[in-house]
Amino acid sequence: MIQRIVFMLIALSITAACQPEPSENPRADQPRVLLISIDGFRYDYFDLGQTPALDRLVEGGVAVDSLHHVFPTKTFPTHYSVVTGKYPGHHGVVANNMWDPDRDARFSLGNRDAVGDGFWYQGGEPIWVTAEKQGMTTATYFWPGSEARIQGVRPTYWKMYDGDVPHEERIDQVLEWVDMPAGERPELITLYFSTVDSAGHRWGPREAPVQEALEEIDGHLNRLLDALETRGVLDEFYVLLTSDHGMSRVDFDRYIMLDDYLDLSKVRVSDWGPAAQIWATEMPVDDIVESLEDAHPNLRVWAKEDIPERYQFDTHRRVPDVLAEADMGWMISNKPYMAGRSQFQLYGMHGWDPALSEMHGGFAMMGPGFVSGSKSPAVRSVDLYELMAHVLGLTPADNDGSLDPFLPYLNSDQAVTYTSHQFDCDGSPVEARVAPAHMALHWQNEVHVLDRIETDEENHHQFEATGLAFEFDQDEASVEIDDRFDADCVVIQ
Ligand code: AMP
Ligand code: ZN
Ligand code: ZN
DSSP states (O other): OHHHHHHHHHHHHHHHHHOOOTTOOTTTTSOEEEEEEETTOBGGGGGSSOOHHHHHHHHHSEEESOEEOOSSOSHHHHHHHHHHOOOHHHHSOOOSEEEETTTTEEEETTOHHHHTOGGGGTTSOOHHHHHHHTTOOEEEESOTTTTSOBTTBOOSEEOOOOTTSOHHHHHHHHHHHHHSOTTTSOSEEEEEEOHHHHHHHHHOTTOHHHHHHHHHHHHHHHHHHHHHHHTTOGGGEEEEEEOSOOOEEOOTTSEEEGGGTSOGGGSEEEEOBSEEEEEOSSSOHHHHHHHHTTTSTTEEEEEGGGSOGGGOOOSSTTSOSEEEEEOTTOEEEOHHHHHTTTTOOOOEEOOSOTTBGGGOBOEEEEOTTSOTTEEEOOEEGGGHHHHHHHHHTOOOOSOSOOSTTTHHHHTOSSOOOOEEEEEEETTEEEEEEEOSSEEEEEETTEEEEEEEEOOSSTTOEEEEETTEEEEEOSSEEEEEETTTEEEEEEEOO
16 A cells, blocks of 8 residues: 555656646556456356356456345346445345336336436446546446436446347457557446356256356457457456356246235335335235235245345335345246246246355456455455445545455455354354455355454454354354344364
């Protein structure tokens, strides 16, 4: 950090002394960011096929176990959290299909007018808006929110979403942006691919067509990395390879029909699937909750104020009156909808609790501040906005994230890794993967991310996050996960 400040001061004084030409770019030495999203690329797809470009990113930077997303684990909410650092309950993109009670309007990702309307995104400030407001040029080759004016601002270069644009064309455009002269070129570039997600929905996670889709994208990414290397600019870039969620297997014998328990003419359901977002239009909230409570063994229901704190799905007016969530692998639908759908094939889905490991996205990060060979436990997607702002030299807008988990990785001149500790917590196995400033708690089929709390006691490690706590010393530990699990633990040797 000090080195960085001294460097910046020297750079500033040189710039001031030389009276720069107008074309000279004061950011010439500032790293650039390439933010990539492979939709539906689950954390465990790194070993799915032959993916040399992914290997290069993992080996050349920090291999991160996985990316813990936000609720609901759906494309628009999660992508928007990555670029704003806020939870959907705060930025307001609460689903791929949502309803705004003030405007009495609906949003769906297939509705081009809604997708391009800044109204839906004003609760958060995407990194490209932060950058443009601070004088930086940005470009998006697709990203949810990038087609809309947010606070009146769009990326300098952006594209209207079209999933049919060949991947080759996307890479060519990115390289054209990279080749622009300093001062004009974008310093932040996003790139998006949808085909791994589509194959995952159609065939199920890790099936052969998913592997093929991933290998196809990897080939294009490899060309991109080669081209950056040939130009001698690869090490100017922070390459963040993200995915917006994982994928879990679903099947037709695991559907919960909401109309078996609720008169659908008396409520509005703004989103269906792993979770149903329900509005009390002609039926009181308590009656809806009562109708769905204990209705089905694979269904949970909460009134808005009782939604688990961990989801942070709370303050925004678009968060529905009632949330019903199915167990992973189960879907919530209704009889008329399903009657018309007997032919369709859907063997993969996402949208459940972001802590479920199958909902975690893949993630790797490489860049001039990271040392190759580093390894990190799971990180949170809401922390990536702070990371991008930091490496781009921007002042971040208000957000829910933190740079702290990344700082030890950015400030080290040798590879940073983590340690793994096994515990028996009242008979339930828990693994703690402990990094310098954060940890991942592996319990049952869930992985949670917690922040380190500084303590004075030697050998005592304490971690917290909303709804979560974990602490341990040489021979014992304690764990708290929502109000579901609260236990004392002993170390397993
Ligand atoms: P999901 O099932 O939540 O993963 O949504 C994936 C779908 O979102 C993709 O297949 C795309 O068709 C769609 N999508 C992704 N980005 C955009 C965008 N910027 N505008 C509209 N649709 C998008
Ligand atoms: Zn997605
Ligand atoms: Zn999807």
